[in-house]
Amino acid sequence: MTADRTVRMFDGGSGELTALAQSPTALEAVRLAKRYRGTWALRDCTLSVPAGRVVALVGPNGAGKSTFLHLFAGLITPTRGSVRVFGEPxxxxxxxxxxxxxxxxDKPLYDGFTVAEMLRFGHHLNPGWDDALARQRLAELDIPLNRKIGKLSGGQQAQVALTIAVAKRPDLLVMDEPLANLDPVARHDVMRSLMAAVAETQLTVVLSSHVVSDLTNACDWLVVLNRGQVQISGEVDELLATHRMLSGPAELADGMAARMPVISDSRSERQADLLARTGPGTPLHDPRWTASGVSLEELVLAYLRRPDATSLPRPTLTIS
Amino acid sequence: MLWLTWRQHRMQVLVTTVLLAVLGAVLLINGAGAADFAAQNAPATDCVADTPVCSAYLVEMNERIRSVGELLGWLPLLAPAMIGAFWGAPLLAREFEQGTHQLTWTQSVTRRRWLAAKIVGLGAAVTLGGLALAGIVEPWLAAFDVPPYNVDRFDMRWFRVVGIVPAAWWLSAFVLGMAAGTLFRRTLPAMAVTLAVCALAFFGLLRAPSSYATPERVVQATVMDDPEPDDSLYVDSYWIDRGGVKFTSQERALALAGSCGTDETTKKYAKCSFSHGYRQVTEFHPADRFWQFQWTEAGILLIPALALGGVAVRRTLRPRI
Incomplete structure (x- = not known):
């Protein structure tokens, strides 16, 4: 492993981890692991995300995204480690x-219920239910209250499910592939109404996708899961600012690669393109090299191809 | 929470209520007819002798009770199977199948409370349904119980449609269906298994009640008309010799063929066989064991069903997908 692993300084510690960051911690996982019938879906995941973020959880199929989200939603319990939401287990x-x-x-709803009955369901099962908000959202979306859920389109069902989640007035909204199985128009509409809800209610949101481009505009925090481990957790802007695509002569590439962590390295006969973590403002002294910014998609892809490379925040966590 | 349980399962509740009401109406019409007939035609005195009035009355009452009684005879098999398959099996299996457990378990109600509302609410409804069935059958049977016609609740035709036994069957089948649902997590396999287990239990227990206690024995050394008291549950009758060795009637007939003749229907033949030292034994359960037997059968059903239900509840409450 590379020097990147030095940030994983809590490996030896068994003590509680506390957040030193200013804003409260919304999501906190400490050495989280989950095993299903002998196979580990998640191994040793430690991360902490401040409140008020829209977190993109990205990873290939089978990386453990659903398991990770189910653990935060309380649907399953960890095999090892702990999960906290706003400091509470x-x-x-x-x-x-x-x-x-x-x-x-799959955005499950009771097919035989009418939309109004689904709202009643939310009302009966949630003391903090905001009925006015739910009705207003559905009115804006032109979803008739007396229609059966089973008669709604996929996009409308997703909107009803999202409405129920938002009208619960949670502090954290966890969504597993919210845009999967939706056509492009519905994807756009669901994302837009989600963002409107976030702006109104100061929610912290975690949403997963295996399509990075779905999330680029909406999210300000990125978590990449790969093979059951957290590979990246960080603010999107900071990640983009600290990674550069360096292009220069192939014969100088080894020397350049020795000076900084290189995530991806593609060389042709003459030219080398290195995606490297440069740290903020690392100057390039050599004029034969040019540095350019990377897109979130390029960055994620580069990391996913190098499962041993990690980019985790400089410790905002310490052992208390 | 009860609203949700009602909303999800109102179809089962309504259909069961309607079917019970229809059955109630049929029994009411049939029972009222029988009561009318009995009031007008019942012979004033007990029919010791076979007079035409007596036998006409008995035949007519028998005909009236048989027509509806055959229908009722299916209920101990069909009703629990339907309750298990349509109330019990979909209860949790449907949630798992459609993924709606992920919706409901992430609302602000704990899984424990959600499950309690479902099981206690519907379990109570099922139990009430079973008791209601017994409640409408009892007065119908009472309408026929006009001497000299005799209706015996201990009779295996009625034992499973009166008292607490229907409620025990219904509740056990409901719990069985629920448990199958948590095991298979899919509605159809859970329904199929529930139906199969209900049928097995029915046929397995069909003749079981006579062994719920040691039967009483009457040993006849003289000719008696009716050795077992009224309303008791007949178990068996056989012949023994002086040494107490059990004989089948064929063996006895063979042994007596020389001295007593072969016409076994006459009293003379019986007297002859008694004089040769043979004794007739009748085994039966007296009528006052009715409730003991009802509770025994309820226990046989409910103890394993509730144990299975406990396992199912634990499985469901354990936080895993």
Whole structure:
């Protein structure tokens, strides 16, 4: 492993981890692991995300994204480690359940219920239910209250499911592939109404996707899961600012690569393109090299191809 | 929470209520007719002798009770199977199948409370349904119980449609269906298994009640008309010799063929066989064991069902997908 691993300084510590950051921590996982029948879906995941973020959880199929989200939603319990939401352990207590809303991948709703009955369901099962908000959202979306759920289009069902999650008035909204199985128009509409809800309610949102481009505009925090481990966790702007595509003569590439962590390295006979973590403002002294910015997609792809490379925040966590 | 349970399962509740109401109406019409007939035609005195009035009355009452009784005879098999398959099996299996458990379990209600509302709410409804069935059958049977016609609740035709046994069957089948649902997590396999287990239990227990206690024995050394008291549950009758060795009637007939003749229907033949030292034994359960037997059968059903239900509840509450 590379020097990147030095940030994983808590490996030896078994003590509680506390956040030193100014804003409260919304999501906190410490050495989180989950095993299903002998296979580890998640291994040793430690991360901490401040409140008020829209977090993109990205990773290839089978990386453990759903498991990760189910753990935060309290649907499953970890095999090892701990999950906290706003400092409180996740679990089967009404108060803990009330803070987190979850939108499962298939956006399950009771097909035989009318939209109004689904709202009644939300009302009966959530003390903090905001009925006015729910009705207003559905009115704006032109979804008739007396229609059966099974008769709605896929996009409308997704909107009803999202409405129920938002009207619960949670502090954290967890969504597993919210845009999967939606046509492009519905994708756009769901994303837009999600962002409107975020702006109104100061929600912290985690949403997963295996398509990075779905999330680029909406999210300000990126978590990349790969093979059951956290590969990247950081602010999107900071990640983009600290990674550069360096292009220069192939014969000088080894020398350049020795000076900084290189995530991807593609060389032709003459030219080398290195995607490297340069740190903010690292100057390029050599005029034969040019540095250009990278897109989030390029960055994610480069990391996913190098499962041993990690980019985790400089410790905002310490052992107390 | 109860609203959600009602909204999700109102179809089952309504259909069951309607079917019970229809059955109630049929029994009411049939029972009222029988009561009318009995009031007008019942012979004033007990029919010791086979008079035409007596036998006409008995035949007519028998005909009236048989027509509806055959219908009722299917209920101990069909009703629990339907309750298990349509109330129990979909209860959790449908949630798992459609993924709606992920929706409901992430609202602000704990899984424990959600499950309690479902099981207690519907379990109570199912139990009430079973008791209601017994409640409408009892007065119908009472309408026929006009001497000399005798209706015996201990009779295996009625034992499973009166008292608490229907409620025990219904509740056990409901819990069984629920447990199958948590095991398979899919509605159809859960329904199929529930139906199969209900049928097995029905046929397995069909003749079981006579062994719920040691039967009483009457040993006849003289000719008696009716050795077992009224309303008791007949178990068996056989012959023994002086040494107490059990004989089948064929063996006895063979042994007596020389001295007593072969016409076994006459009293003379019986007297002859008694005089040769043979004794007739009748085994039966007296009528006052009715409730003991009802509770025994309820226990046989409910103890394993509730244990299975406990396992299913634990499985469901354990936080895993």
């Amino acid at each position: 996740v679990g089967q207590r009404a108060a803990a359940l009330a803070r987190v809303a979850f939108l499962a991948q």
